Amino acid sequence: MPSLKDLRNRIASVKATQKITKAMQMVAAAKLRRAQEAAEAARPYAERMDAVLANVSASISGADAPPLMAGTGKDDVHLVVVCTADRGLAGSFNSQIARLAREHIRKLQANGRQVKIITVGKKGYDLLRRDFGKLVIDRIELREVKQIGFANADAIAKKVIGLFEAGEFDVCTLIYSRFKSVISQIPTEQQIIPAAVPQAEGESTGAIYEYEPDAGAILADLIPRNIAVQIFRALLENAAGEMGAKMTAMDNATRNAGEMINKLTITYNRQRQAQITKELIEIISGAEAL
């Protein structure tokens, strides 16, 4: 049985922890709002990009398509880009992404494909290192970056495209967490090379475009940019998801701490009462003995 002093100390320490988790929850809430705004602001560009891409690719026949779109024609070496957060304390956020990545890689390996991995975010590397440490060809950490900018995504895209042009892989898949709501983030895999081209919608302008310099050159320029945009979107969704998961996790932690404090306080009061009763009995029985 812990003494009264022990209990007092426990209560004080749990209270301190609760204060920390509460603060972390509030910080995550504020950051979540900012991340959501950033994701929101990036949407128009991606949408317009899709529309333009659909228009241009409709006017280019399969044979003229740049390799980034058509692929290498092979399916032997897969590159998996795993995007996670750089920090933990976000519930199952990182492990869910890692689980999907693991399943995806195992499936590819079972089919006899060669797999290479690039991890974005420290936690992804930490979680995959044990199983696939040798397959990781590069890791990128965005810990220093406060607000993810397009330049970060562009750097990753350049690296991936450079590897593709060097013939290092045939198919590239991006694994990240799609932000559905504050309490729900869905780990998602998305193929970015060969690029899946959005189909032109039925109500598209149907106008015959003139191209400057020409459609092929524009498309060759557009596809790498689109890959950067996809990565950018994944990073932003991840950032929002991380904050959402962190908020939920910290909310739970705060609530658990509250429950614990209640329980400890009740035990503390009972023991104090018991001790008082014991002392009273000692006094009374002492008085009666006289």
Place this chain on the structure above:
Amino acid sequence: MAKTFTFELVSPERLLLSEEVEQVVIPGTEGEMTVMAEHAPVMTGIKPGVITVVRAGSEREQFVVFGGFADITPDGCRLLAESATRVKELDRADLARRIEEVRAEVQGARDHETRTKAEEFLGQLTTLEGALLPA
């Protein structure tokens, strides 16, 4: 009064501008062009340079872009910029840093093709800097 059309300037990070304008001057890869309402559908690359937007009442505003695409249709013009800022908000140090980066790229270029590309980009950037400096 000239007819207006919708002009949208979007960078990956945000939507900078979306409004009715009378004309827009954009630095296309094949030369500067002025877009007005009911322009024939054109899709063009953009090189680093200054965009001038003229609103109704000949009120002007200028933006700096670093490459991108323009999608022009008779009823609107959408400009997807790699990165774009208002001229008055432009950070000169940032521009200088970009130029330095490209210069390093020119030095480090391995084959002829990438070197030519980087040199071209460097030329465009320095022209841009020259055009903006007196401002």
